[in-house]
Amino acid sequence: MKILLIGYGKMGRTIAALAQQRGHEIAGIVDSHASEATIADFTPAIADVAIEFTHPDSAFANVTACLRQGLPVVCGSTGWLHHFEEAKALTNEVGGSLFYASNYSVGVNLFFHFNEYIASKMAQFGGYDVAVREIHHTQKIDQPSGTALTTGEGILRHFPTKTTWRNAAAESSAELAIISERKGDAVGTHIVTYSSDVDTLELKHEAHSRTGFALGALLAAEWLPGRQGVFGMKDLLDL
Ligand SMILES: NC(=O)C1=CN([C@@H]2O[C@H](COP(=O)(O)OP(=O)(O)OC[C@H]3O[C@@H](n4cnc5c(N)ncnc54)[C@H](OP(=O)(O)O)[C@@H]3O)[C@@H](O)[C@H]2O)C=CC1
Numbered sequence: 001m002k003i004l005l006i007g008y009g010k011m012g013r014t015i016a017a018l019a020q021q022r023g024h025e026i027a028g029i030v031d032s033h034a035s036e037a038t039i040a041d042f043t044p045a046i047a048d049v050a051i052e053f054t055h056p057d058s059a060f061a062n063v064t065a066c067l068r069q070g071l072p073v074v075c076g077s078t079g080w081l082h083h084f085e086e087a088k089a090l091t092n093e094v095g096g097s098l099f100y101a102s103n104y105s106v107g108v109n110l111f112f113h114f115n116e117y118i119a120s121k122m123a124q125f126g127g128y129d130v131a132v133r134e135i136h137h138t139q140k141i142d143q144p145s146g147t148a149l150t151t152g153e154g155i156l157r158h159f160p161t162k163t164t165w166r167n168a169a170a171e172s173s174a175e176l177a178i179i180s181e182r183k184g185d186a187v188g189t190h191i192v193t194y195s196s197d198v199d200t201l202e203l204k205h206e207a208h209s210r211t212g213f214a215l216g217a218l219l220a221a222e223w224l225p226g227r228q229g230v231f232g233m234k235d236l237l238d239l
């Protein structure tokens with residue numbers, strides 16, 4: 001497969017290395033400082049799929065540019081989901097292909113699945129409070145992480161005493177606290193904690209490297225071409 005990489009930072013470079021190991025070709029790189037190419041330089045004749053990991057402020061424009069070029073796009077950038085409905089509408093308008101995940105790691109997507117199951121079971125019993133904690137490297141721009149937001153939304157769907165979230169300690173029992181920590185070069189850790197007066201129950205995912213994110217993005221890029229619409233990891237993994 002010929003892959004256009006949009007963003008050649010920590011994720012773009014990890015994906016490039018793994019893509020080559022899997023027999024793919026890097027058709028081009030679009031990056032603010034590593035390349036002078038633009039998305040307009042790439043057509044479906046040059047690239048089969050684009051993989052976008054850039055910045056919360058640039059992801060939406062990059063996604064729309066790919067859709068207008070007719071390029072299927074796998075987007076991993078977080079912090080831009082206030083534009084997601086517009087991206088969906090454009091995908092349908094142009095008959096394009098968009099894949100989005102706040103986290104491409106297969107392990108994290110299992111974590112999302114178990115998180116929703118645990119929330120629904122814990123909601124049946126009184127006496128537990130629940131909170132989410134995420135730990136990332138100090139270069140991370142958005143807060144809370146996209147993964148923590150997906151986790152929080154999963155809890156809110158199944159744990160009716162929580163009706164909203166706050167990126168700080170909860171100020172009322174209806175608020176789900178999502179606590180963000182920035183430490184050194186931490187790749188990404190997410191923890192859901194249920195506590196009662198008598199015990200604590202935790203679900204934790206800790207990424208040891210970026211390889212899991214890169215592998216998931218490549219699995220999505222291998223799966224997406226030929227499918228029209230908006231997709232996510234539940235479609236790919238059949239979760
Ligand atoms: N969904 C998932 O599984 C994962 C998502 N992420 C998300 O992916 C994004 C990127 O993460 P990461 O690779 O660690 O970040 P980096 O900062 O290491 O890399 C981002 C790269 O994109 C470049 N860039 C910025 N704006 C543009 C633009 N408009 N067009 C092209 N290139 C641009 C940056 O250049 P410059 O430095 O000059 O700004 C940089 O080289 C973040 O939003 C992060 O949260 C990260 C890991 C996993």
Ligand SMILES: O=C(O)C1=N[C@H](C(=O)O)C[C@H](O)C1
Nearest residue numbers: 078102103140145146147188
């Ligand atoms: O910026 C990162 O590094 C990561 N971002 C994603 C997020 O915001 O959830 C995924 C992963 O945790 C790493």
